[in-house]
Amino acid sequence: MAFYDLVTRHMAIEKLVTRAGPEGLERKYYRIRPARWYGGIVTADCVGCGLLCRFCWVSDVVMNHPCDVGTFYTPRRVAESLISLAKKCKLDLLRLSGGEPTIGKQHLLELLENLDGKGYRFIVETNGIPIAYDEGYAENLAKYNFIHVRVSLKGCNEEEFAFLTGAKPEGFKLQLKALEKLLDAKVSCHPSVMASFSTKKSLQSLVERIGQISLKLAEEIEIEELILYPHVVQRLRKYGIKYYTGYAPERVPPEQV
C-alpha cells in the first residue's frame, strides 16, 4: 500500500477550502449547530482535512469532495454565527470541528480575534499536523487565553497511525510534536487517542511515550472510542479494519459525551 504524505495533503486541501476575501481568509463550512458533547457546545463544522481516517464520522461526500460541499465564511461571519447560536441555546462553549480547524491559519486566528473578550471558552479539536509543521502556529494560538486545544491522536504509535489513516507512519511523530509545541508555548491543551483499535499494551506504551514529553499530559490522555455510525461501519468493512470497542450513536456512555 502506498502511503500519502500528510503535510503535502494538508497544504493541497488548504487550497481547496480557503480563499482570500475582502475581510481576510475565508474558510468553507458545511454546518453550524448545537451539539451534545462537552455537556453542550455550539459547533461550526469546517470542510477539509489532510488526513483520511478510516473511522472519521464525517460523511464520505464531505471527506472526499471538499470542492462540492459547504459555503465560504469570513472569520467574522463564523464568529457571529457561533455567538448568535450560543445565545439562543444558552451555551458558553464554542468549538470548530468537522474537518481540520487549523487548516487556514489566518482564518482561525482572525476568528479567535473576533471571539476574544466575548466571554466564551473555545475548543480547537485538531489532529495537530499544521501546528507541528507551521513554525510559530502554537505561539500564535498562545495569544488567546480562552482556548483549549485537544490534539486527537490517531492510534498509539506509528504503525497504528498509518493503518488507521493511510498516511506515512512518521506523521504520528508530528502529532506528538504538536503537543510539545503547544506545551512549550503554554497553550492549554491535552491529548486524546482513538483507542478502539489498540491493545492495552500499545495504549500503555503511548502513555509512557507521552510521559516523556510531560507527565501531566500523560495523566490527561482522553480515551476516544469509535462511534458506530452506519457509514463508518461500512468504511471500516471496506478497509477490512477490525475494532475492539465502539458504541452505537444513541448508546455513547455519558462519560464520553
Ligand code: SF4
Ligand atoms: S483528523 Fe479528524 S477530521 Fe481529519 S479525517 Fe481524521 S477524524 Fe476526520
